[in-house]
Amino acid sequence: MTESPDVLNVVCLKWGTKYGPEYVNRLYRMVGRHLHRRFRFHCLTENPNGLDAGIVPLPLTCSPGMSGWWYKLSLFAPDFFGLQGPLLYLDLDVVIVDNIDFLHDAPGDFVILRNWSRNLMWNSSVMRFRIGAYARVWEDRKSTRLNSS
Numbered sequence: 560m561t562e563s564p565d566v567l568n569v570v571c572l573k574w575g576t577k578y579g580p581e582y583v584n585r586l587y588r589m590v591g592r593h594l595h596r597r598f599r600f601h602c603l604t605e606n607p608n609g610l611d612a613g614i615v616p617l618p619l620t621c622s623p624g625m626s627g628w629w630y631k632l633s634l635f636a637p638d639f640f641g642l643q644g645p646l647l648y649l650d651l652d653v654v655i656v657d658n659i660d661f662l663h664d665a666p667g668d669f670v671i672l673r674n675w676s677r678n679l680m681w682n683s684s685v686m687r688f689r690i691g692a693y694a695r696v697w698e699d700r701k702s703t704r705l706n707s708s
Contacts, residue, residue, distance in 0.1 A: 567598040567663050568646045568690065572630055573606070574619060580609030582651040587614050589655035596663045598647075601640075603633060631683060637694035650684035662687055669693065 569590055573583050587600045588611075600614050607616030617640050619630060633639070634648055647662055662670065662685070669692075672685040 565597065566644060567594070567596050568601060568642050568644060569594070569598050570601045570603060570617075570634060570646055570648050571651055572648075573602055573604040573651060574627070574630055578651045580607075583614060584609075584611045586649060586651060586653065586655075587611055590649070590659070593655045593657060593659045594663065595658070595660050601642075603630065632697060634686075635693050635696035637691045637697065639690050642690050644690060646686075646688060646690050648683075648686045653684055 571583055571586055573580070583602050583604075590598065590600060591613075601617050602610055602614050603617045603619060604610075605619045607614075610616060619633070625632065631648070634646060639646070645663070665687070668688065670687040672682040674680040674682040
């Protein structure tokens with residue numbers, strides 16, 4: 560699966576049963592209403608049942624030995640399902656109420672949400688980067704304790 564490098568790959572992650580397909584479909588529709596750039600919407604999931612027709616399911620099989628929110632590390636794989644160009648990741652509990660073109664247009668190689676609730680940390684619920692540009696995160700995953708939460 561190869562995309563044009565000028566198409567924004569919007570990706571979400573649905574695993575387990577906490578969030579059903581309605582969360583993915585709702586996020587897809589919010590992005591469609593509030594992003595005015597060319598995009599393709601993907602859902603990284605083990606169960607694509609119930610996803611709207613415009614959503615491209617991506618299997619979680621690329622993440623052996625991972626579970627839970629650690630699946631996000633898959634986004635950094637050097638050849639993420641053969642996709643090219645920018646990737647915008649959004650958690651399923653994100654609510655979009657206004658234009659989000661700035662997430663596509665913001666300068667910088669890596670854009671991530673600042674954690675507004677505590678400390679000066681980053682919040683991985685919203686991230687944008689070029690696919691393959693941070694493959695080191697994927698390659699270093701084995702040195703990370705993957706099964707803790």
